[in-house]
Amino acid sequence: MSTPVREIELVWHDLVPRLLTVVRAERITPRMARITLTGDDLDTFAYAAPEDHVKVFFPEPGAELPVMPTIGPEGFEPPGPGTPQPIFRDYTVRYVRREQREIDIDFALHGHGPGASWAGAARPGQRIGVLGPRGSYLNPLTFDWYLVAGDETALPALGAWLEQLPAGVPVYAFAEVADAAEEQDLAISPDTVLTWLRRDAGQSLGAALADFRAPDGAGYVWVAGEATALKPIRRRLRALGLPREHVEVDGYWKRGTVNLDHHDVDE
Ligand SMILES: Cc1cc2nc3c(=O)[nH]c(=O)nc-3n(C[C@H](O)[C@H](O)[C@H](O)COP(=O)(O)OP(=O)(O)OC[C@H]3O[C@@H](n4cnc5c(N)ncnc54)[C@H](O)[C@@H]3O)c2cc1C
Known part of the structure; x- marks a missing residue:
């Protein structure tokens, strides 16, 4: 094969x-x-x-x-x-x-x-x-599993990921929002496990992803959100051992900073 x-x-x-x-x-x-x-x-x-x-x-x-x-x-x-x-x-x-x-x-x-x-x-x-x-970054959608995660600013892309990923492929999705009222009604396949994380309940992407264990097979990871909060997450996800180009962790904004080019806040 x-x-x-x-x-x-x-x-x-x-x-x-x-x-x-x-x-x-x-x-x-x-x-x-x-x-x-x-x-x-x-x-x-x-x-x-x-x-x-x-x-x-x-x-x-x-x-x-x-x-x-x-x-x-x-x-x-x-x-x-x-x-x-x-x-x-x-x-x-x-x-x-x-x-x-x-x-x-x-x-x-x-x-x-x-x-x-x-x-x-x-x-x-x-x-x-x-x-x-x-x-546009075209993903061939041929991976064995996907991890997609982010905060509010990443929810538009996360929602689109969940709609565009093929059925039959395990998808682990994490969305961090302020509270329960911010949880959106996203369309998900039966193979998607979507976990909402509420800041008012002390939950965060950092804590949830620290516990993430990579399944077997070729995985693709996409995460976006606040740049500083993403630093330990990026380290953790790069340690999963996937090829670097299959782990995309993108700073979409930086607390206390007006940034006009997100590539400046990425790493
Ligand atoms: C590729 C990319 C795609 C993005 N897509 C979206 C999207 O679809 N929807 C979306 O809402 N955002 C999105 N963002 C994030 C958005 O560009 C930033 O949040 C931006 O700072 C918003 O501009 P502003 O004028 O509201 O605030 P700014 O003038 O940039 O910032 C003012 C203050 O608000 C703070 N701040 C900025 N954003 C937030 C936030 N979300 N929560 C709390 N404080 C904040 C800043 O740290 C700063 O102190 C995206 C960013 C990137 C790089």
Whole structure:
């Protein structure tokens, strides 16, 4: 029997900036806003993998339109001094409905920052900018088991992982949220064991993953969340002995820091 291909392929997409309009703003839990956006050119929106994300450009408080990105030969070029500065943050694409020209983005309402503040007050008709996705990591979905885990900011990608992973493959999923009210109704296969971890009950990803024992066979691990909390988790998961490229542990935000490029907070 031949060994299945287990390479993660990165495919690049044309980097398209879009000015989009809010069609719906709803609360899927008390502290998670789902914002549905529309725009004429969303029928060509690139989306291929659960982690696909965009840079979202927000208007200054009181302004109608965001400062949009400038795209140069190397991609997004932050403007020089003296020109209006765009306000942007990274967000995962939760759903794409190309025929309806709609995408959904889920925003964690954590109480500070332009992203959470804008999403908490978003109304139909308002406009924001969206750039990307720049690329997609294509997982061949041929692994014997998967471990997927994260906090609120990772829930959009985690939800997509759980929907896109094939049935019949064991999936161990851990989601850390503030309390029971933040648990979302995620679609899972019968082979998925999803564990909600509630911070108000003293539970955490760190403690849950410290006890994780890797099953036999080739596994793939994807974890995202707060960068500092992920450090011991990354060490622990790398010690499972899986190939390094099969253990993806990604800092999505850093407590007390405004970070515009998550690759800076990863390791
Ligand atoms: C690839 C990628 C995908 C992401 N996808 C999503 C997504 O789909 N949904 C989502 O909600 N977030 C997502 N994030 C995380 C999001 O980009 C950050 O949380 C970002 O800081 C939010 O911007 P802000 O303007 O709300 O806060 P900022 O202005 O960036 O930060 C203000 C303050 O709030 C703190 N802070 C930031 N985020 C949180 C939080 N979640 N909880 C508590 N305090 C926080 C910061 O440490 C800082 O002190 C993603 C990040 C990456 C890198």
